[in-house]
Amino acid sequence: MKFRVFRFDPENDCDPYFDEFDLPVEKGMTVLEGLYYILENLDSSLAFRSSCRCAICGSCSMYINGQFRLACRTLIANLETDMVSIRPLSNLPILKDLVVDMKPFFENYKLIEPYLIPKEQPPEKEYYQSLQNREKIDGSIDCLLCGICYGACPTVSLRKDYLGPAAITKTFRFITDSRDGAMEKRLAVVATEDGIYRCHTIFNCQKFCPKDIDPSDYISQLKRKVVWQLFK
Amino acid sequence: MEEEFSVFSHDIVVVGGGLAGLRAAIEAHDCGFDVAVVSKVHPLRSHSVMAQGGINASLANHPEGKEDNWEKHAFDTIKGSDFLADQDAVETFAKEALVNLYELEHWGCPFSRFPNGKIAQRPFGGAGFPRTCFGADKTGLYLINTLYEQTIKRNIKIYEEWVVLELIVEDQTCRGIVAYSLPEGELEAFKAKAVIFCTGGNLRIYPKSSNSITSTASGVVMAFRAGLPLKDMEFVQFHPTTLYGLNLTLTEGARGEGAYLLNDLGERFMSRYVSEAIMEKAPRDITSRAIQTEINEGRGVGGKDYIYLDMRHFGANTIKKRFPGIYEACMEFRGINPVKEPIPIQPAAHWSMGGIDCDYNTDTEVNGFFVAGECACVSIHGANRLGGNSLMETIVFGRRAGRRTSEYIANGRPKSAGNGIYREALLKQEMRFQGIFERTGTESPYKIKSELGTIMDTRVGIFREEQDLRQALNEIRELQKRYEDVRPPYKGRRYNYDLLWHLDIEGFLTISEVIVMGALNRQESRGSHARLDYKERDDKNWLKHTVARLIDGEVILSYKPVTITKFGIGKREY
Numbered sequence: 001m002k003f004r005v006f007r008f009d010p011e012n013d014c015d016p017y018f019d020e021f022d023l024p025v026e027k028g029m030t031v032l033e034g035l036y037y038i039l040e041n042l043d044s045s046l047a048f049r050s051s052c053r054c055a056i057c058g059s060c061s062m063y064i065n066g067q068f069r070l071a072c073r074t075l076i077a078n079l080e081t082d083m084v085s086i087r088p089l090s091n092l093p094i095l096k097d098l099v100v101d102m103k104p105f106f107e108n109y110k111l112i113e114p115y116l117i118p119k120e121q122p123p124e125k126e127y128y129q130s131l132q133n134r135e136k137i138d139g140s141i142d143c144l145l146c147g148i149c150y151g152a153c154p155t156v157s158l159r160k161d162y163l164g165p166a167a168i169t170k171t172f173r174f175i176t177d178s179r180d181g182a183m184e185k186r187l188a189v190v191a192t193e194d195g196i197y198r199c200h201t202i203f204n205c206q207k208f209c210p211k212d213i214d215p216s217d218y219i220s221q222l223k224r225k226v227v228w229q230l231f232k
Numbered sequence: 233m234e235e236e237f238s239v240f241s242h243d244i245v246v247v248g249g250g251l252a253g254l255r256a257a258i259e260a261h262d263c264g265f266d267v268a269v270v271s272k273v274h275p276l277r278s279h280s281v282m283a284q285g286g287i288n289a290s291l292a293n294h295p296e297g298k299e300d301n302w303e304k305h306a307f308d309t310i311k312g313s314d315f316l317a318d319q320d321a322v323e324t325f326a327k328e329a330l331v332n333l334y335e336l337e338h339w340g341c342p343f344s345r346f347p348n349g350k351i352a353q354r355p356f357g358g359a360g361f362p363r364t365c366f367g368a369d370k371t372g373l374y375l376i377n378t379l380y381e382q383t384i385k386r387n388i389k390i391y392e393e394w395v396v397l398e399l400i401v402e403d404q405t406c407r408g409i410v411a412y413s414l415p416e417g418e419l420e421a422f423k424a425k426a427v428i429f430c431t432g433g434n435l436r437i438y439p440k441s442s443n444s445i446t447s448t449a450s451g452v453v454m455a456f457r458a459g460l461p462l463k464d465m466e467f468v469q470f471h472p473t474t475l476y477g478l479n480l481t482l483t484e485g486a487r488g489e490g491a492y493l494l495n496d497l498g499e500r501f502m503s504r505y506v507s508e509a510i511m512e513k514a515p516r517d518i519t520s521r522a523i524q525t526e527i528n529e530g531r532g533v534g535g536k537d538y539i540y541l542d543m544r545h546f547g548a549n550t551i552k553k554r555f556p557g558i559y560e561a562c563m564e565f566r567g568i569n570p571v572k573e574p575i576p577i578q579p580a581a582h583w584s585m586g587g588i589d590c591d592y593n594t595d596t597e598v599n600g601f602f603v604a605g606e607c608a609c610v611s612i613h614g615a616n617r618l619g620g621n622s623l624m625e626t627i628v629f630g631r632r633a634g635r636r637t638s639e640y641i642a643n644g645r646p647k648s649a650g651n652g653i654y655r656e657a658l659l660k661q662e663m664r665f666q667g668i669f670e671r672t673g674t675e676s677p678y679k680i681k682s683e684l685g686t687i688m689d690t691r692v693g694i695f696r697e698e699q700d701l702r703q704a705l706n707e708i709r710e711l712q713k714r715y716e717d718v719r720p721p722y723k724g725r726r727y728n729y730d731l732l733w734h735l736d737i738e739g740f741l742t743i744s745e746v747i748v749m750g751a752l753n754r755q756e757s758r759g760s761h762a763r764l765d766y767k768e769r770d771d772k773n774w775l776k777h778t779v780a781r782l783i784d785g786e787v788i789l790s791y792k793p794v795t796i797t798k799f800g801i802g803k804r805e806y
Contacts, residue, residue: 011726028478045728052444057276073565099727126334144276177342
């Protein structure tokens with residue numbers, strides 16, 4: 001199997017380039033395991049992030065054979081190809097090889113005040129939350145903040161000030177949580193030109209999310225909520 | 233050197249951004265101190281995120297758990313530990329679990345709920361009542377997000393992708409750390425009045441491991457090299473049910489809620505090992521041994537080294553709702569639909585009961601150096617940890633560490649050190665890097681890592697005996713010699729993962745030696761440590777903690793008593 005891997009060390013290279021590696025592939029091998037094979041046997045200078053290797057930590061998001069994916073849960077056999085082509089996540093500065101600077105992504109995430117702002121003083125025990133209320137945040141709480149939706153979003157590529165799908169998903173997560181009391185404030189943060197109105201509903205976020213989250217749905221729900229607020 | 237010298241300064245430096253680290257940092261911040269977290273990965277990429285099934289607190293929310301209370305939680309934990317846990321520590325833990333759990337909920341953690349709106353609880357192995365709170369099978373993900381959100385709210389400084397290399401200790405007092413910045417490629421000294429290590433576990437030394445790739449023992453090794461004792465390292469927990477081949481944990485919650493274990497003959501074999509009333513709800517050590525015995529005796533599926541976890545009778549709805557992570561992992565990685573097929577599973581190294589020796593205040597031998605989480609050995613888990621207790625441990629003792637550290641500083645104990653000691657420590661690490669880059673050997677460290685893995689897997693696994701352990705020790709020492717001859721790593725300074733592996737693999741060899749020596753010496757079977765040549769627990773000789781120290785480059789073992797309070801010592805039967 002051939003791996004064609006994007007290489008760029010901004011300190012030493014004028015331009016990015018691709019390296020090709022031949023590696024033996026066993027049944028059930030993932031792209032991440034392939035990258036480790038390269039690091040351990042073929043080229044020890046290769047830089048890529050990884051941690052949990054089972055699709056829950058969000059470290060190894062990259063662009064593999066034309067799709068944004070987590071390398072750890074991409075089985076090479078499923079790519080049905082004899083060449084695995086790997087590039088770093090788009091829309092973020094490249095620090096080295098497949099490692100991108102996640103700072104712009106997390107800066108946007110921080111802008112939305114991503115923590116519970118309680119409606120009321122906490123009780124002695126837990127807040128009561130009905131099954132129905134709890135179910136409303138299903139999905140939105142599964143976001144790994146892996147950055148794939150941000151990297152895949154054409155709108156982000158055109159305008160860096162756009163909050164992006166993950167940050168807006170987080171807003172939805174808190175607004176929908178029956179324990180949170182800051183809906184108006186939260187809506188004001190996202191109901192801007194660089195918030196929900198910047199989304200062109202291209203659906204790349206939904207298409208590529210490794211956890212099957214649909215940020216575009218949340219964006220449209222938030223738009224409806226904003227309109228509803230106007231009539232209140 | 234002179235002009236490059238710089239020192240970062242904080243009251244408290246927390247090393248590690250997992251659950252224990254973030255909880256410690258939040259507490260230290262709320263006590264009014266300037267705290268920074270130094271982590272080799274972004275906090276959300278920590279191993280904690282992999283925890284699935286739940287977190288224990290005796291809330292008594294479950295209809296069958298109305299009689300539950302902290303004392304019952306404490307007793308189950310002590311019995312689960314095969315009576316090696318320190319009972320004063322367990323008492324503190326079980327009491328404080330309650331307030332800590334409610335606090336996590338108040339911070340927005342999306343726990344699963346009962347129809348009455350209260351936090352849901354599920355049964356876990358070795359627990360007398362359904363005591364494990366959970367968020368589907370993604371409890372770790374929800375908890376780490378909740379704590380990370382709280383660090384953002386407080387604007388706590390986090391140094392992401394900084395690899396700590398050394399603990400600076402002077403006159404038995406901790407002064408700070410030296411760390412290597414992956415993004416910048418620079419070494420820097422951090423001045424701190426106190427340091428908290430929350431660096432996680434060690435079990436990437438096993439090839440069949442449920443740990444994240446980043447659980448490489450680095451913090452434990454650093455403390456050991458700085459002269460601190462490690463406790464009970466021979467106790468390695470094997471998780472009974474990890475997905476065959478990949479060794480991703482499939483939560484104990486599945487067995488807790490009634491999944492079956494089936495051998496090649498389709499038998500629910502657990503009745504051979506525990507009572508009919510317990511079956512799959514036995515603690516992890518017993519269940520792992522049972523599975524391994526079935527495999528060893530030729531009843532693995534198709535004669536292979538796995539058996540089945542069967543949850544088909546749950547039905548599609550329950551599986552997808554309560555175990556979405558299991559469903560997804562089986563479909564994605566193995567093409568198996570757990571709604572229709574049983575899941576191939578095998579035990580894998582999961583959690584290290586041992587760690588840096590500390591007491592239930594998180595104090596260590598060194599003033600101003602505190603530890604919490606998996607890298608620490610308090611010890612509340614003794615010889616075997618019950619499922620659901622590790623997440624609560626990170627929270628209870630992370631918080632205690634943050635508070636204790638603040639008290640230590642507020643009491644005016646540390647006198648500040650001059651820059652000399654930081655300059656010296658930094659220089660020492662610079663020289664170490666240079667030495668590593670100038671190596672002339674040809675051995676591959678990865679080959680050594682892989683051979684070490686085979687040794688640990690085959691000789692230091694679920695069942696152990698003297699001959700195997702002796703051979704393992706000899707072979708590990710051979711590998712240590714060969715390690716001196718490894719090739720130099722890639723020489724770039726930024727994002728040099730090859731260099732990190734060089735450092736980690738050297739540590740793997742040290743920790744493996746400590747594990748094997750402890751296991752070889754302990755001539756009894758207790759909890760996760762099952763000796764084929766000493767099958768019984770021997771309280772007369774071995775009701776004591778193993779303590780390992782590095783003295784002049786040699787690992788020296790000694791022992792210290794277990795703290796027994798009101799719970800007594802009894803037989804461990806289920």
